[in-house]
Amino acid sequence: MLRLKFWMMILVFASQVLLAQNGQIEGVVRDAASASPLAGANIEIPARRLGVSSDAQGHFVLTGLAPGRYQLSISYIGYETLRREVAVAAGETTVVTIELKARPLRGREISVVATRAVEGETPAAFSTLTREDIAERYYAQDIPVLLSELPSTTFYSEGGNGIGYNYLSIRGFDQRRISVMINGVPQNDPEDHNVYWVDFPDLLGNVEDIQVQRGAGSAFYGPPAIGGSINIITSQFSPERKLQAYSGIGSYNTRKFALGLNSGLLNNRWVLSARVSQIRSDSYREWAAVDFKSFFLGAAYFG
Numbered sequence: 001m002l003r004l005k006f007w008m009m010i011l012v013f014a015s016q017v018l019l020a021q022n023g024q025i026e027g028v029v030r031d032a033a034s035a036s037p038l039a040g041a042n043i044e045i046p047a048r049r050l051g052v053s054s055d056a057q058g059h060f061v062l063t064g065l066a067p068g069r070y071q072l073s074i075s076y077i078g079y080e081t082l083r084r085e086v087a088v089a090a091g092e093t094t095v096v097t098i099e100l101k102a103r104p105l106r107g108r109e110i111s112v113v114a115t116r117a118v119e120g121e122t123p124a125a126f127s128t129l130t131r132e133d134i135a136e137r138y139y140a141q142d143i144p145v146l147l148s149e150l151p152s153t154t155f156y157s158e159g160g161n162g163i164g165y166n167y168l169s170i171r172g173f174d175q176r177r178i179s180v181m182i183n184g185v186p187q188n189d190p191e192d193h194n195v196y197w198v199d200f201p202d203l204l205g206n207v208e209d210i211q212v213q214r215g216a217g218s219a220f221y222g223p224p225a226i227g228g229s230i231n232i233i234t235s236q237f238s239p240e241r242k243l244q245a246y247s248g249i250g251s252y253n254t255r256k257f258a259l260g261l262n263s264g265l266l267n268n269r270w271v272l273s274a275r276v277s278q279i280r281s282d283s284y285r286e287w288a289a290v291d292f293k294s295f296f297l298g299a300a301y302f303g
Helices: 002-021 131-136 142-145
Strands: 023-031 042-045 050-053 059-065 068-075 082-088 093-100 124-130 152-157 166-170 179-183 207-214 228-234 243-252 253-264 268-283 290-301
Touching: 023 068, 023 082, 042 059, 050 059, 068 093, 082 093, 131 207, 142 152, 142 166, 142 207, 142 228, 166 179
Parallel strands: 023 093, 179 228
Antiparallel strands: 023 059, 042 050, 042 068, 068 082, 124 207, 152 166, 207 228, 243 253, 253 268, 268 290
């Protein structure tokens, strides 16, 4: 029994001596720009397969290191990985300050693909007006008046002539609950979600097609798409040279004049398109007369 106690005392004494010979590395990890501590940074000694994480104050300690030189690897998400050589002396603590530089994260390319409703494939109630359909029905009225011919769609005109301040409803939902997009760009006001059609006079003269989906739409159309969605695509650029003039008259002293120009291919690459128009109407209500002037300019590159 005495011999066992003797050897146990020898082992304890030897371990204390060995422990006294070891050193440690203590430090803090900070942001190089703001000097704020980085919590959760990884501090490793790859050769020893030893590592710790920094605490909420960015502090860390690596203990039980034999005297010598060690290569530290310090990494943190969103920052450049830093490597530093640190010397450890027997029984001493080496204090270091680590400053990491921020680095933007690189990710894989993200492709966003959107499709419109297709007859017989998309489980949604929708109607599509082609360029030919629009040309047959359009005279000078705003888009809500034209779309009121579709199922479950109604409109209201303040001036009574369908030009100016007009409002659209689909299945009883007013246009604050209808998502409207022109070439994929939302047109609902960010504050009240309303659509001000008065800002788009003679837009129908430059429209390729309109698709109206009735009922709640997908996330692609945004939060207002509870009552439905309206996707408007403007006219495609044509390589043919054109010069077109339009004029018309109607009740309540309504008059329309428009001029369209398409340059055709320039240097076999570029196409320029322009359209100017004026719509005037007295309406049947007092103080409801309109005099709209609009223009459209566009350019396309055929590569």
